[in-house]
Amino acid sequence: MSTTIPSVPAPGVTDQPQVITLVSKKVPVMYAVLTLALAAAVGFSSQAGDTTFRLATRHDVYKLPAITVPAEATAWVMVALMSLCTAESVRRYRARRTTPLWLTAVFSVVGMTGFLSWAAAGGSIPVVGLLAGALTLAVPLVFGALGGVLGERAGVVNIAIDGQLLAGAFAAAIVGSIAGSAWAGVLGAMAAGALVALVLGVFAITYFVDQVIVGVVLNVLVIGFTSFMFSQVLAPNTESLNSPPRLGPVAIPVLGDIPVIGPIFFRQSPLVYLLYVAVVVVAWALYRTRWGLRVRAVGEHPKAADTVGINVVRTRYRTVLIAGAIAGAGGAFYTLVSVQQFNREMTGGAGYIALAAVIFGKWDPIRATLAALLFGFASNLQGVLSVIGSPVPSEFMLMLPYVVTIFAVAGLVGRSRGPAAVGVPYRKG
Known part of the structure; x- marks a missing residue:
């Protein structure tokens, strides 16, 4: 004969699960x-x-x-x-x-x-010019942020975004000048960004080198290489190697005539329209395709992904190469849209701002894009206030984009968690 004794919960203890919400102040x-x-x-x-x-x-x-x-x-x-x-x-x-x-x-x-x-x-503030200029200046930041999101979603810290942007700008100038085609320059920029990403992948994925160190070294390496090539090759041959065609503004009929919205979004360079497509495709691919599911799986739990038949190393390599190509396309902005000529260190550390946008956007392509647009707005605001003779000190104007970055990432991002396996090399077995 068995006797069942009902369990009596201790005083103050409930059988119902409790959810504790952590709120950042x-x-x-x-x-x-x-x-x-x-x-x-x-x-x-x-x-x-x-x-x-x-x-x-x-x-x-x-x-x-x-x-x-x-x-x-x-x-x-x-x-x-x-x-x-x-x-x-x-x-x-x-x-x-x-x-x-x-x-x-x-x-x-x-x-x-x-x-x-x-x-x-x-004075007066040109609202349309301010916002349109902000979108234009945010182009390399958005491309870089998209590349950062993809790389880190696959588990690889992409500190080398700035190097990919600079390599893309360098390649766009040379390829565009030789081919006489701005779009050939864009393809060259994507190839250069993918090449930098390949080096990152070899050291970080295959040889398990610390990803942050590799990224920083790659940035310095690209700066040194492009500066040397500029002084020894591009400067003496400016007409033939450093005069690429320009991707000037192209107005979209009807849409470009909409008040306020039209001049901001639909009277831009074709590279901006390519950016629209890139944001939509990356967001769709990351969340709506089998490939995106695999990328997120190897970034969160690579061992579990391996057990269900996903090749972790191959997935990471492919994603890092795609991320590098996207970031390289952002570098083409500097030499095909902004300046139409390559100069030393012309990215000005934009890759690090793009990396901040990745964190601010919580590793989501849409949110990272919005964060990059915020930083682009801060950069353009600096120029607009300088032109109208604002009483704000010029030193603060130069600091403004970086001050906004610090406030946004440190104060407004709240609690965020990156992919669980980001920065962790995967050793099979």
């Missing part, structure tokens, strides 16, 4: 810091006059009227709205709830409106 703290910074700027440096926001260009078929606002009053109103957003973020933190993305977007738009109203007092 970095977001409300960063909201408060930025709000106080704008309030201090407006309070200690009063700006009289009005600020005009121009919403049209002289080439627009349908022109929207400009908006003129009192500079200081508008700035204080935006500070008040930022304070409300901060209070809402604090309330959510105390309730153990995360700050939603839409609130961050509202806070960013409100804060930027207040800053521009104060910084451009007595």
Whole structure:
């Protein structure tokens, strides 16, 4: 005869599973810091006059009227709205709830409106030019970020993004000049980026060398090689080897005539249109195809992927090569769109900004693209404020893109986790 004794839970213990939500306080703290910074700027440096926001260009078929606002009053109103957003973020933190993305977007738009109203007092802000220029400057960052997302999703840390961008710019100049075709230059840039990625793969995947060290060394190596080739080969033969055709702006009929949106998105270089396609294809392939599932599997748990028949080494090599080719295409922007000539170290460390966009975007291609656009906006804002004679010190202008990067990654990204096996060499067996 058996007796069943029912289990009696201990006092205060429940059989129901409990979910503990970890909420970072970095977001409300960063909201408060930025709000106080704008309030201090407006309070200690009063700006009289009005600020005009121009919403049209002289080439627009349908022109929207400009908006003129009192500079200081508008700035204080935006500070008040930022304070409300901060209070809402604090309330959510105390309730153990995360700050939603839409609130961050509202806070960013409100804060930027207040800053521009104060910084451009007595002048005008070309809104369309500011945003269109931001998109253009973000092109290499987005291509680099896409390459970084793919590489790290496969488990390989791609510190060499800057080297891939620089190699792409170098190859685009030479191939475009010799072939007399800008698109041949783009293909050359992709091949150069893939070549740098191949070297990264050989050392990181095959020989298990520390991936961060290999990436840094590759960046330095590409800088040294391209600088030597520029001074010894390109400079003496500028006409034949360093004068590639330009991929100038091409307006898309009908779409380019839409007010505000048209000039920003549809009067761009063909390389920008290629960027649109790349973002969609990478996002679709990573989440909607068998290949993308395998890439994510080898980046999260390569041993488990191996047990179900996925070739981890081959998958990582293929993904790293594709990532390098995409990043190399971004390098073509410098010599085929921006300057139309190769110069030493012309990427200016953009690869590291792209890597920050990967982290800010939490290893997602769409989010990484949006992060890269934010950094492109900061870079273009620096130039626009300098042109209109803003009271913001020129030294701060030069720092602006990097300050935005630090604030975004350190303060607004919240808690993030990269692929579990990223940076870990896979040894079969």
